[in-house]
Amino acid sequence: DIQMTQSPSSLSASVGDRVTITCRASQIITTYLNWYQQKPGKAPKLLISTASTLQSGVPPRFSGTGSGTDFTLTISGLQAEDFATYFCQQSYNTPFTFGPGTKLDIK
C-alpha cells in the first residue's frame, strides 16, 4: 500500500493568515492526489483533485501544488469557516489511502 504522511498534524492560525499543509507519498503517484476538508460531525468534502484542480464552488484562496511524492495545500487569507481538519489522499492505485489529517484551529 502507498503510505501517506502529512505535516504538521495540527496547526494554529489566525483569520487572514496564509497556511501551508504538506503531504508526502511513500512512492511516486504523479498528480493523483486529492485534498479533503472535514468539519466536526460532517463527511469530508473534496476541495482539490489531481493535486491542483479546484472543485466547483471551492474558494480560490485554496490552492494545491506538487507532483511525484510531495504536495502542498495552501490557504491564502484564512476565513473563519476554514478551521477544520484537512486530509490528503492518493488515487494513484488501490487501495486508495489517506493521510492522517491536519487539524487547523484558531490561534
Place this chain on the structure above:
Amino acid sequence: QVQLQESGPGLVKPSETLSLTCNVSGGSISSYYWSWIRQSPGRKLEWIGYFYYSASTNYNPSLKSRVTILVDTSKNQFSLNLRSVTAADSAIYYCARARTSAGTVGDWGPGTLVTVSS
C-alpha cells in the same frame, strides 16, 4: 444533485456481520463508482472498496476476506457486508460516489456510526 444516505444497525456484536445500505437519490447507480469508506474514532480514514457500474468490484486487501459490496439497481441502492467484526471495526461508515476516477470521491453520505460491542 445526488444524495446518499447510509442506514443500518448502530450496534453489532463481535463475530457477527455488519450490514449497511446506501440509498442513492438524484442520480442513477448504473454509472460511476460507488464506495464505502470508514473513519475510526481516531479520525483515520480507510477506503473499504468500490463497485463500478459494469459490475466490477475492488476491495481493500486488508478487508477483502471479510467484505462484500452488493448492488440493487432496482432500488438504486448498494450495500456493505463486513463479516466477523471486532471492536476494531467500530467506526463511522460513509457511502460515497466518485465520478471521474474511482479514488476521487466528490459526493458523500452523512455517515453512520457503527459500534461493535457485546
